[in-house]
Amino acid sequence: MLDQVTKVHDENRQGEAYAPEAADIQTYTKKFYIESYGCQMNFNDSEIVASILKEEGFGPTRNVEEASLVLLNTCSIREKAETTVRKRLTEFQKVKQRNPELLVGVLGCMAERLKAKLLEEEKLVDMVVGPDAYRTLPALIEEAETGQKAVNVLLSREETYDDISPVRLDSNGVTAFVSIMRGCNNMCSFCVVPFTRGRERSRDYRSILQEATDLFQRGYREVTLLGQNVDSYYWVNPVNDAETVTFANLMEKVAQISPLLRVRFSTSHPKDITDEVLHVMAKYENICNYIHLPVQSGSNRILQLMNRTYTREWYMKKVDRIREILPDCGISTDVITGFCTETEEDHQDTMEVMAYSRYDLAYMFFYSERPGTLAARRYQDDVPDDVKKRRLAEVVELHRGQSLASMQQDVGKTFKVLVEGTSKRSEDHLFGRTGHNKVIVFPKENYKKCDYVWVKVDSCTSGTLIGTATGMA
Structure with a gap:
């Protein structure tokens, strides 16, 4: 799907080993080492995994040599991430030669697609666990300890882990991510997420409020409400279906915990962000004026091939509406260059939308086909790499000027x-x-x-x- 990220941010970190919070350091009989790749959802999932493992007597460590369990929480969004994970798994095999009892597992989005290769063909791992199967980790560990290959990559229509309090790994004690939903119903043709994380389901808002309140009481001062598409959050009380909570309702409830608790959210889909959300943002000073609004392309033809379900004109009107209700709102985006059949005219359309939107921050990639996606099945990846990279360079150059101008506007404020x-x-x-x-x-x-x-x-x-x-x- 995507390759060559040109701006790296908390939401798109590359591999990171975790350590425990200072308050959580104690003596454990068993220790686990975990690295996470890709989006912030993966990093949040690693904190859920840490909580499950903690109940089983495992403590986190930064030193892979003292671990009895090594886990890689993987990402299938970009080819580079998969290549990095394979390299790391090969390196862990060397550690395993020194410690034969070490168990190595792969979690997350690579689990379903590559389980057979990783387990049988390449023999790089002992366990493969999908994003909805983390509760079964204790049983899978027991199975792997007997020498069996342990696998659970089943997707769920209900799992939200809403009763699990994440262990804040490597936390700065100030900011934290709170997952409000899982999965995605948007079948963007370039994206593998609906196939690796399943269908969309919203977490009980009461557990979200409890988690955010607990974080505030422990001294945290900022939470980011996290989901593949937060604007489509919609919780219905299973007992009384007359009780419903939208994303705007949820964000307001979190903001009301305390005026000292900052609230952010990520990510929005342009088709779903509503005026109600924007008015709630305007109402509360502690809801940050910042929206990540991925455009992906400025060409209507390419947007249709991507199955993004909006036009360039609709997107630009949404940018106008944001700035009408929130005049000083920061806006960031994602851009893909060189998608299937993209022409120079399509590319110029993207440049025009970027110039119009004046993004404060952008994550820019050139397209690379990801197996299992709709685009891989339907379209030919026919734009030469040198053309993709040249267009990416032009997008990056345009954005650099926008970013500097945005910063310069703040001087004196x-x-x-x-x-x-x-x-x-x-x-x-x-x-x-x-x-x-x-x-x-x-x-x-x-x-x-x-x-x-x-x-x-x-x-x-x-x-x-x-x-x-x-x-x-």
């Missing part, structure tokens, strides 16, 4: 910033984000993590605001 930690480049500086999701760095002085601080922007780069604190917010 003052923003309320939630401090997330110490700057990576200087121990004397802190960093946080504005409500528009822009990173800002400023001198530490007497401020600390979790503080809300007013920061005046003095200068900027294309990716970071640089400022000076003017007082507590």
